[in-house]
Amino acid sequence: MDQNLAKFAAYLAAGIGAGISVIGAGLGIGKLASSALEASARQPEASGDIRTTMIIAAALIEGIALFSCVIAMLLAIK
């Protein structure tokens, strides 16, 4: 019974944690994409540089989300 409760709590924590971190990462990448689009619309000749910088920043934001996914995975396979 106690084992089951711990498992239940771990799964719940994993699911909720992954969900919340995905909200954060989604907001971050959305903000990033909107700013990059605005910037390249204002200055189309710099769009190549902006795209590269955007991809790097997106990868870094994604990395943070992936960290939380790893934590969630560790909880889920506990």
Next chain:
Amino acid sequence: MEGVLVNQGESGNIHSEATHNSHSSEISPQQVFPTLLGTLGEHRELTFFHYHIIDLPVIIYDKEYGFDIYSNIDKMKEGGKYTFSETHKIVKVSNPNETPTLDLSVTSLVCFQWLAMIILLVAFFRVGRRYKKDPLKPPKGLQNLLETIFIFVRDDIVLPNISDRKAALRLLPYFVTLFVFILLMNLFGLIPGGHTATGALGTTAGLALTALFVINGTAIRQIGFKNWLHHLLGGAPWYLFFIMVPIEIISMFTKPFALTVRLFANMTAGHVILLSLVGLIFYLKTIVMAAVVVPFSIFMYALELLVAFLQAFIFTILTAVFTGLAIGEHGEHSEHSAH
């Protein structure tokens, strides 16, 4: 597709004997997803759909028994030292809870990694020989492809991010290899019957380990050991070292760790989505689902193709960015001015 799949997950509700040797067993709806996801893991044999191609050697090192090499899993069981547990792990016969110290087996992922290496070596050596023979001859065939990749990596990845041009050109071969190697391994997963070697943490961790050495090695070589140590302060005054040094050391290892997890998660996630979509047909046991699943999985496949290129690009450019950051602006002035 069923039957040949060896489930390596934790579920343990499929017995190893049943799935390992019989190629025509039925799989119940509940077992569809665990079985399909099991195909993502490492296998101890090479298969092409139903067709069994070759058994892969099992190489085990243990403190107690020493090195053991078996030509396949059945030989290992006959050997009497090790056996398969219910969760598809190799365990000792004498103590079923104990795994051997090191499992150095050649698995399917290792095979595909070797395949990528062989293709790279052959392609680059062939092209390289042509350049040596006559550098001014117009490129043709494979040369065009590799030259395009090479120029792309040089002009879009390495040179803009590493300010010191000499160091950048010295590191260029590493970055080109990294890009093409990761790209090839990613693309292998999209070929029917192929496996994504980058979908295993071990592979990506190995790649990130080289990145760790390159980042810090280049920094030490370019700016000197003393300045590299100084960088650990992160530009803060010296009396803050007890806060800054641990943070900088952690961040030194976080970067490769993030590279590891990013590549692994991106390559695995796409495959999991594809397999889950296809699994829906077998789970619901209706052909109607195919009308929904097939277009959507083709879309996912195209997305996977994009991700395969994008992740190779991201891994390479992030390594370049981190190397550039580690060298810093030290090309001209070596004294640490206030930031």
